[in-house]
Each structure stands twice: as C-alpha cells, then as structure tokens.
Amino acid sequence: MRADRVFAYGATAGLLGDLLFGDPRRGHPVAAFGRAATAVERVLWRDHRGWGTLHTAVCAGGAVTLGALASRAVRSSPAASVALTGVAVWAVVGGTSLGREARAIGGALAAGDVEGARERLPHLCGRDPQALDADGIARAVVESVAENTSDAVVGALVWGAVAGVPGLLGFRAVNTLDAMVGHKSPRYRRYGWAAARLDDLAGWPGARLTAVLAALAGDDTRGAVRAWRADAGRHPSPNAGPVEASFAGALGVRLGGTLSYGGRIEHRPVLNGDAGRPVAVADVERAVRLSRRVGVLALGVCAAARVLVNGRRRTA
Secondary structure, eight states: OOHHHHHHHHHHHHHHHHHHHOSOSSOOHHHHHHHHHHHHHHHHOOSSHHHHHHHHHHHHHHHHHHHHHHHHHHTTOHHHHHHHHHHHHHHHOOHHHHHHHHHHHHHHHHTTOHHHHHHHGGGTOOBOGGGOOHHHHHHHHHHHHHHHHIIIIIHHHHHHHHHHHHHHHHHHHHHHHHHHHOSOSTTTTTTTHHHHHHHHHHHHHHHHHHHHHHHHHSSOHHHHHHHHHHHGGGSSSTTHHHHHHHHHHHHTBOEEEEEEETTEEEEEEEETTTTOBOOOTHHHHHHHHHHHHHHHHHHHHHHHHHHHHHHHHHHO
C-alpha cells in the first residue's frame, strides 16, 4: 500500500477514534512524554539557552526517533502501518476533549454557575479564572478553542502528512515542550527559549491552514479574511494571531484584550474589534462546532496533499 493511502486511512481511523473515545483518563501517551521530559529537565536544567536547546533536542528528537523506529518495524505490513498511523493520530490529537471541556464550561455559564465555570477553566487554558467574569470566561474559552484547534488537531495532521508517524509524534512533542517550558517565567525565560522558537516554527503551517479553513467553514468568510489581514500581525504570537483573528471574524465576535496569566496582566490587541460584538455564552458552542468542521476539512486537505505529492513523485 502506498504511503499516501496509509496516511489517509490511518489519519481517518485516528480521528474517528478521537471522536468516539476522546483522551484516556489514565495512561495518556502525551502525559508519559511529559513525565519523561520532566525527568530530562531535572538532569539538564541550567539557566542557559544552550542547555535548554539540548533538552529540546533530546526530548523532541527522542519522539521522532521512536516514531521512525516504529514505522520501520511495520513497513512490510500495510495493515500494521495503517494501525500505527491511526494510533499515533489518536494519541496526538485532542479535538474531542477540547470540545468536551469547552462545552462543560459553556454549560456551567448557561446555567448561571460562574464559580463552576471558573473551577473548570484551568482544564482548558492557563488564564487566572478568579480575574474573569462570565463574559471573560466565555471569551477565554472561544480563544482557547481557536488556538487549540491549530495546536491539537490541524498542526498534527499537517506534520503527519509531511513526515508520517515521526512527524505526528515530533509535532506533539514540540508542542508539549512549549507548554511545559516555553513560557517566560524566571525559570524558563532562557531555558525554554529553544522550545518556544521551535514550536513557533513547527506551528506555522498548521496555524495558516487553520485560519484558511476557519474562514471557509465559518459563517462569515469575508469577515474572517478581513480580521485576519487587519489584526493577526498585532497579536504577540505569530501563530495564535492568524487563528484567533480568523475565528473572531468567522464567528462575528471580538477576541483579545486584557487578560491575566499567573498574576501577570497582559494587554493584547482586540481582534475584529470594528466588526465584532462581545463574546456571548452561546458562542462557545458555535466555536466548538467551527473547530470540528475545521478538523474534518484539515483531514481532507492533508490527505489530498499527500496523494498529490506522492503522485508527482511517481511521475517525475
């Protein structure tokens, strides 16, 4: 079986597995990677970029190597190759769990249980929940759904299409490392520099594809494109900017503004400020549905791109 078909069948099976089962409550492979990365950090940590770069290379390189060895071990069996790809996709994507958490918070807000929504918010993002009212929580959820659609679904599929199972595992490893050490706290400002920069690089294609697909799948394509062009570059993140701006325009809402992380206040630019309205609780469900549509479209685009590239190689 050709590699493009292996990816298409395996990725479809993996996304169906995520849809049916979501993330396991215990023993998730990403959690196991996180524990291994923490163990490596205990050995290597120094307040220095070079040691952080070594940490990133060891952890991300180990994930890629594991994927390459597993792929090599099953390459003679098409069925095993499809199964391995499916398991890898299921392990690295998180669209179903993302939607469940967002809907749980939205449901609490709809029931007037703001305190309950605050308690659940840390499962979805790193905002300070006590600093947010109901509208602020709803905005945080929509922004997190947008950003994680790229990080937890589309980006992984892009790298799976490019490099198979090693690409899937490598992307998730880089994304996890960024979440662990890539933030600008005193401990990780230098040590996490390499992880943050590599995550920006790895996330670039998936973020742009997410923005394009959100514009196509949303309620207002022109509004999404307009917000992306006008506001994405003002966001401090090179990848979250296009995604959140496109989601804001597609949903007709305003995102961004003042937020709080770990007691630190940030004043981010407002996205789609001229044409959008404040986020309402009902927009949480709309964002989740848009995220799901984007994930399905991303599967089709990545599988088709893999077939196209493989076909050109065969005829060259």
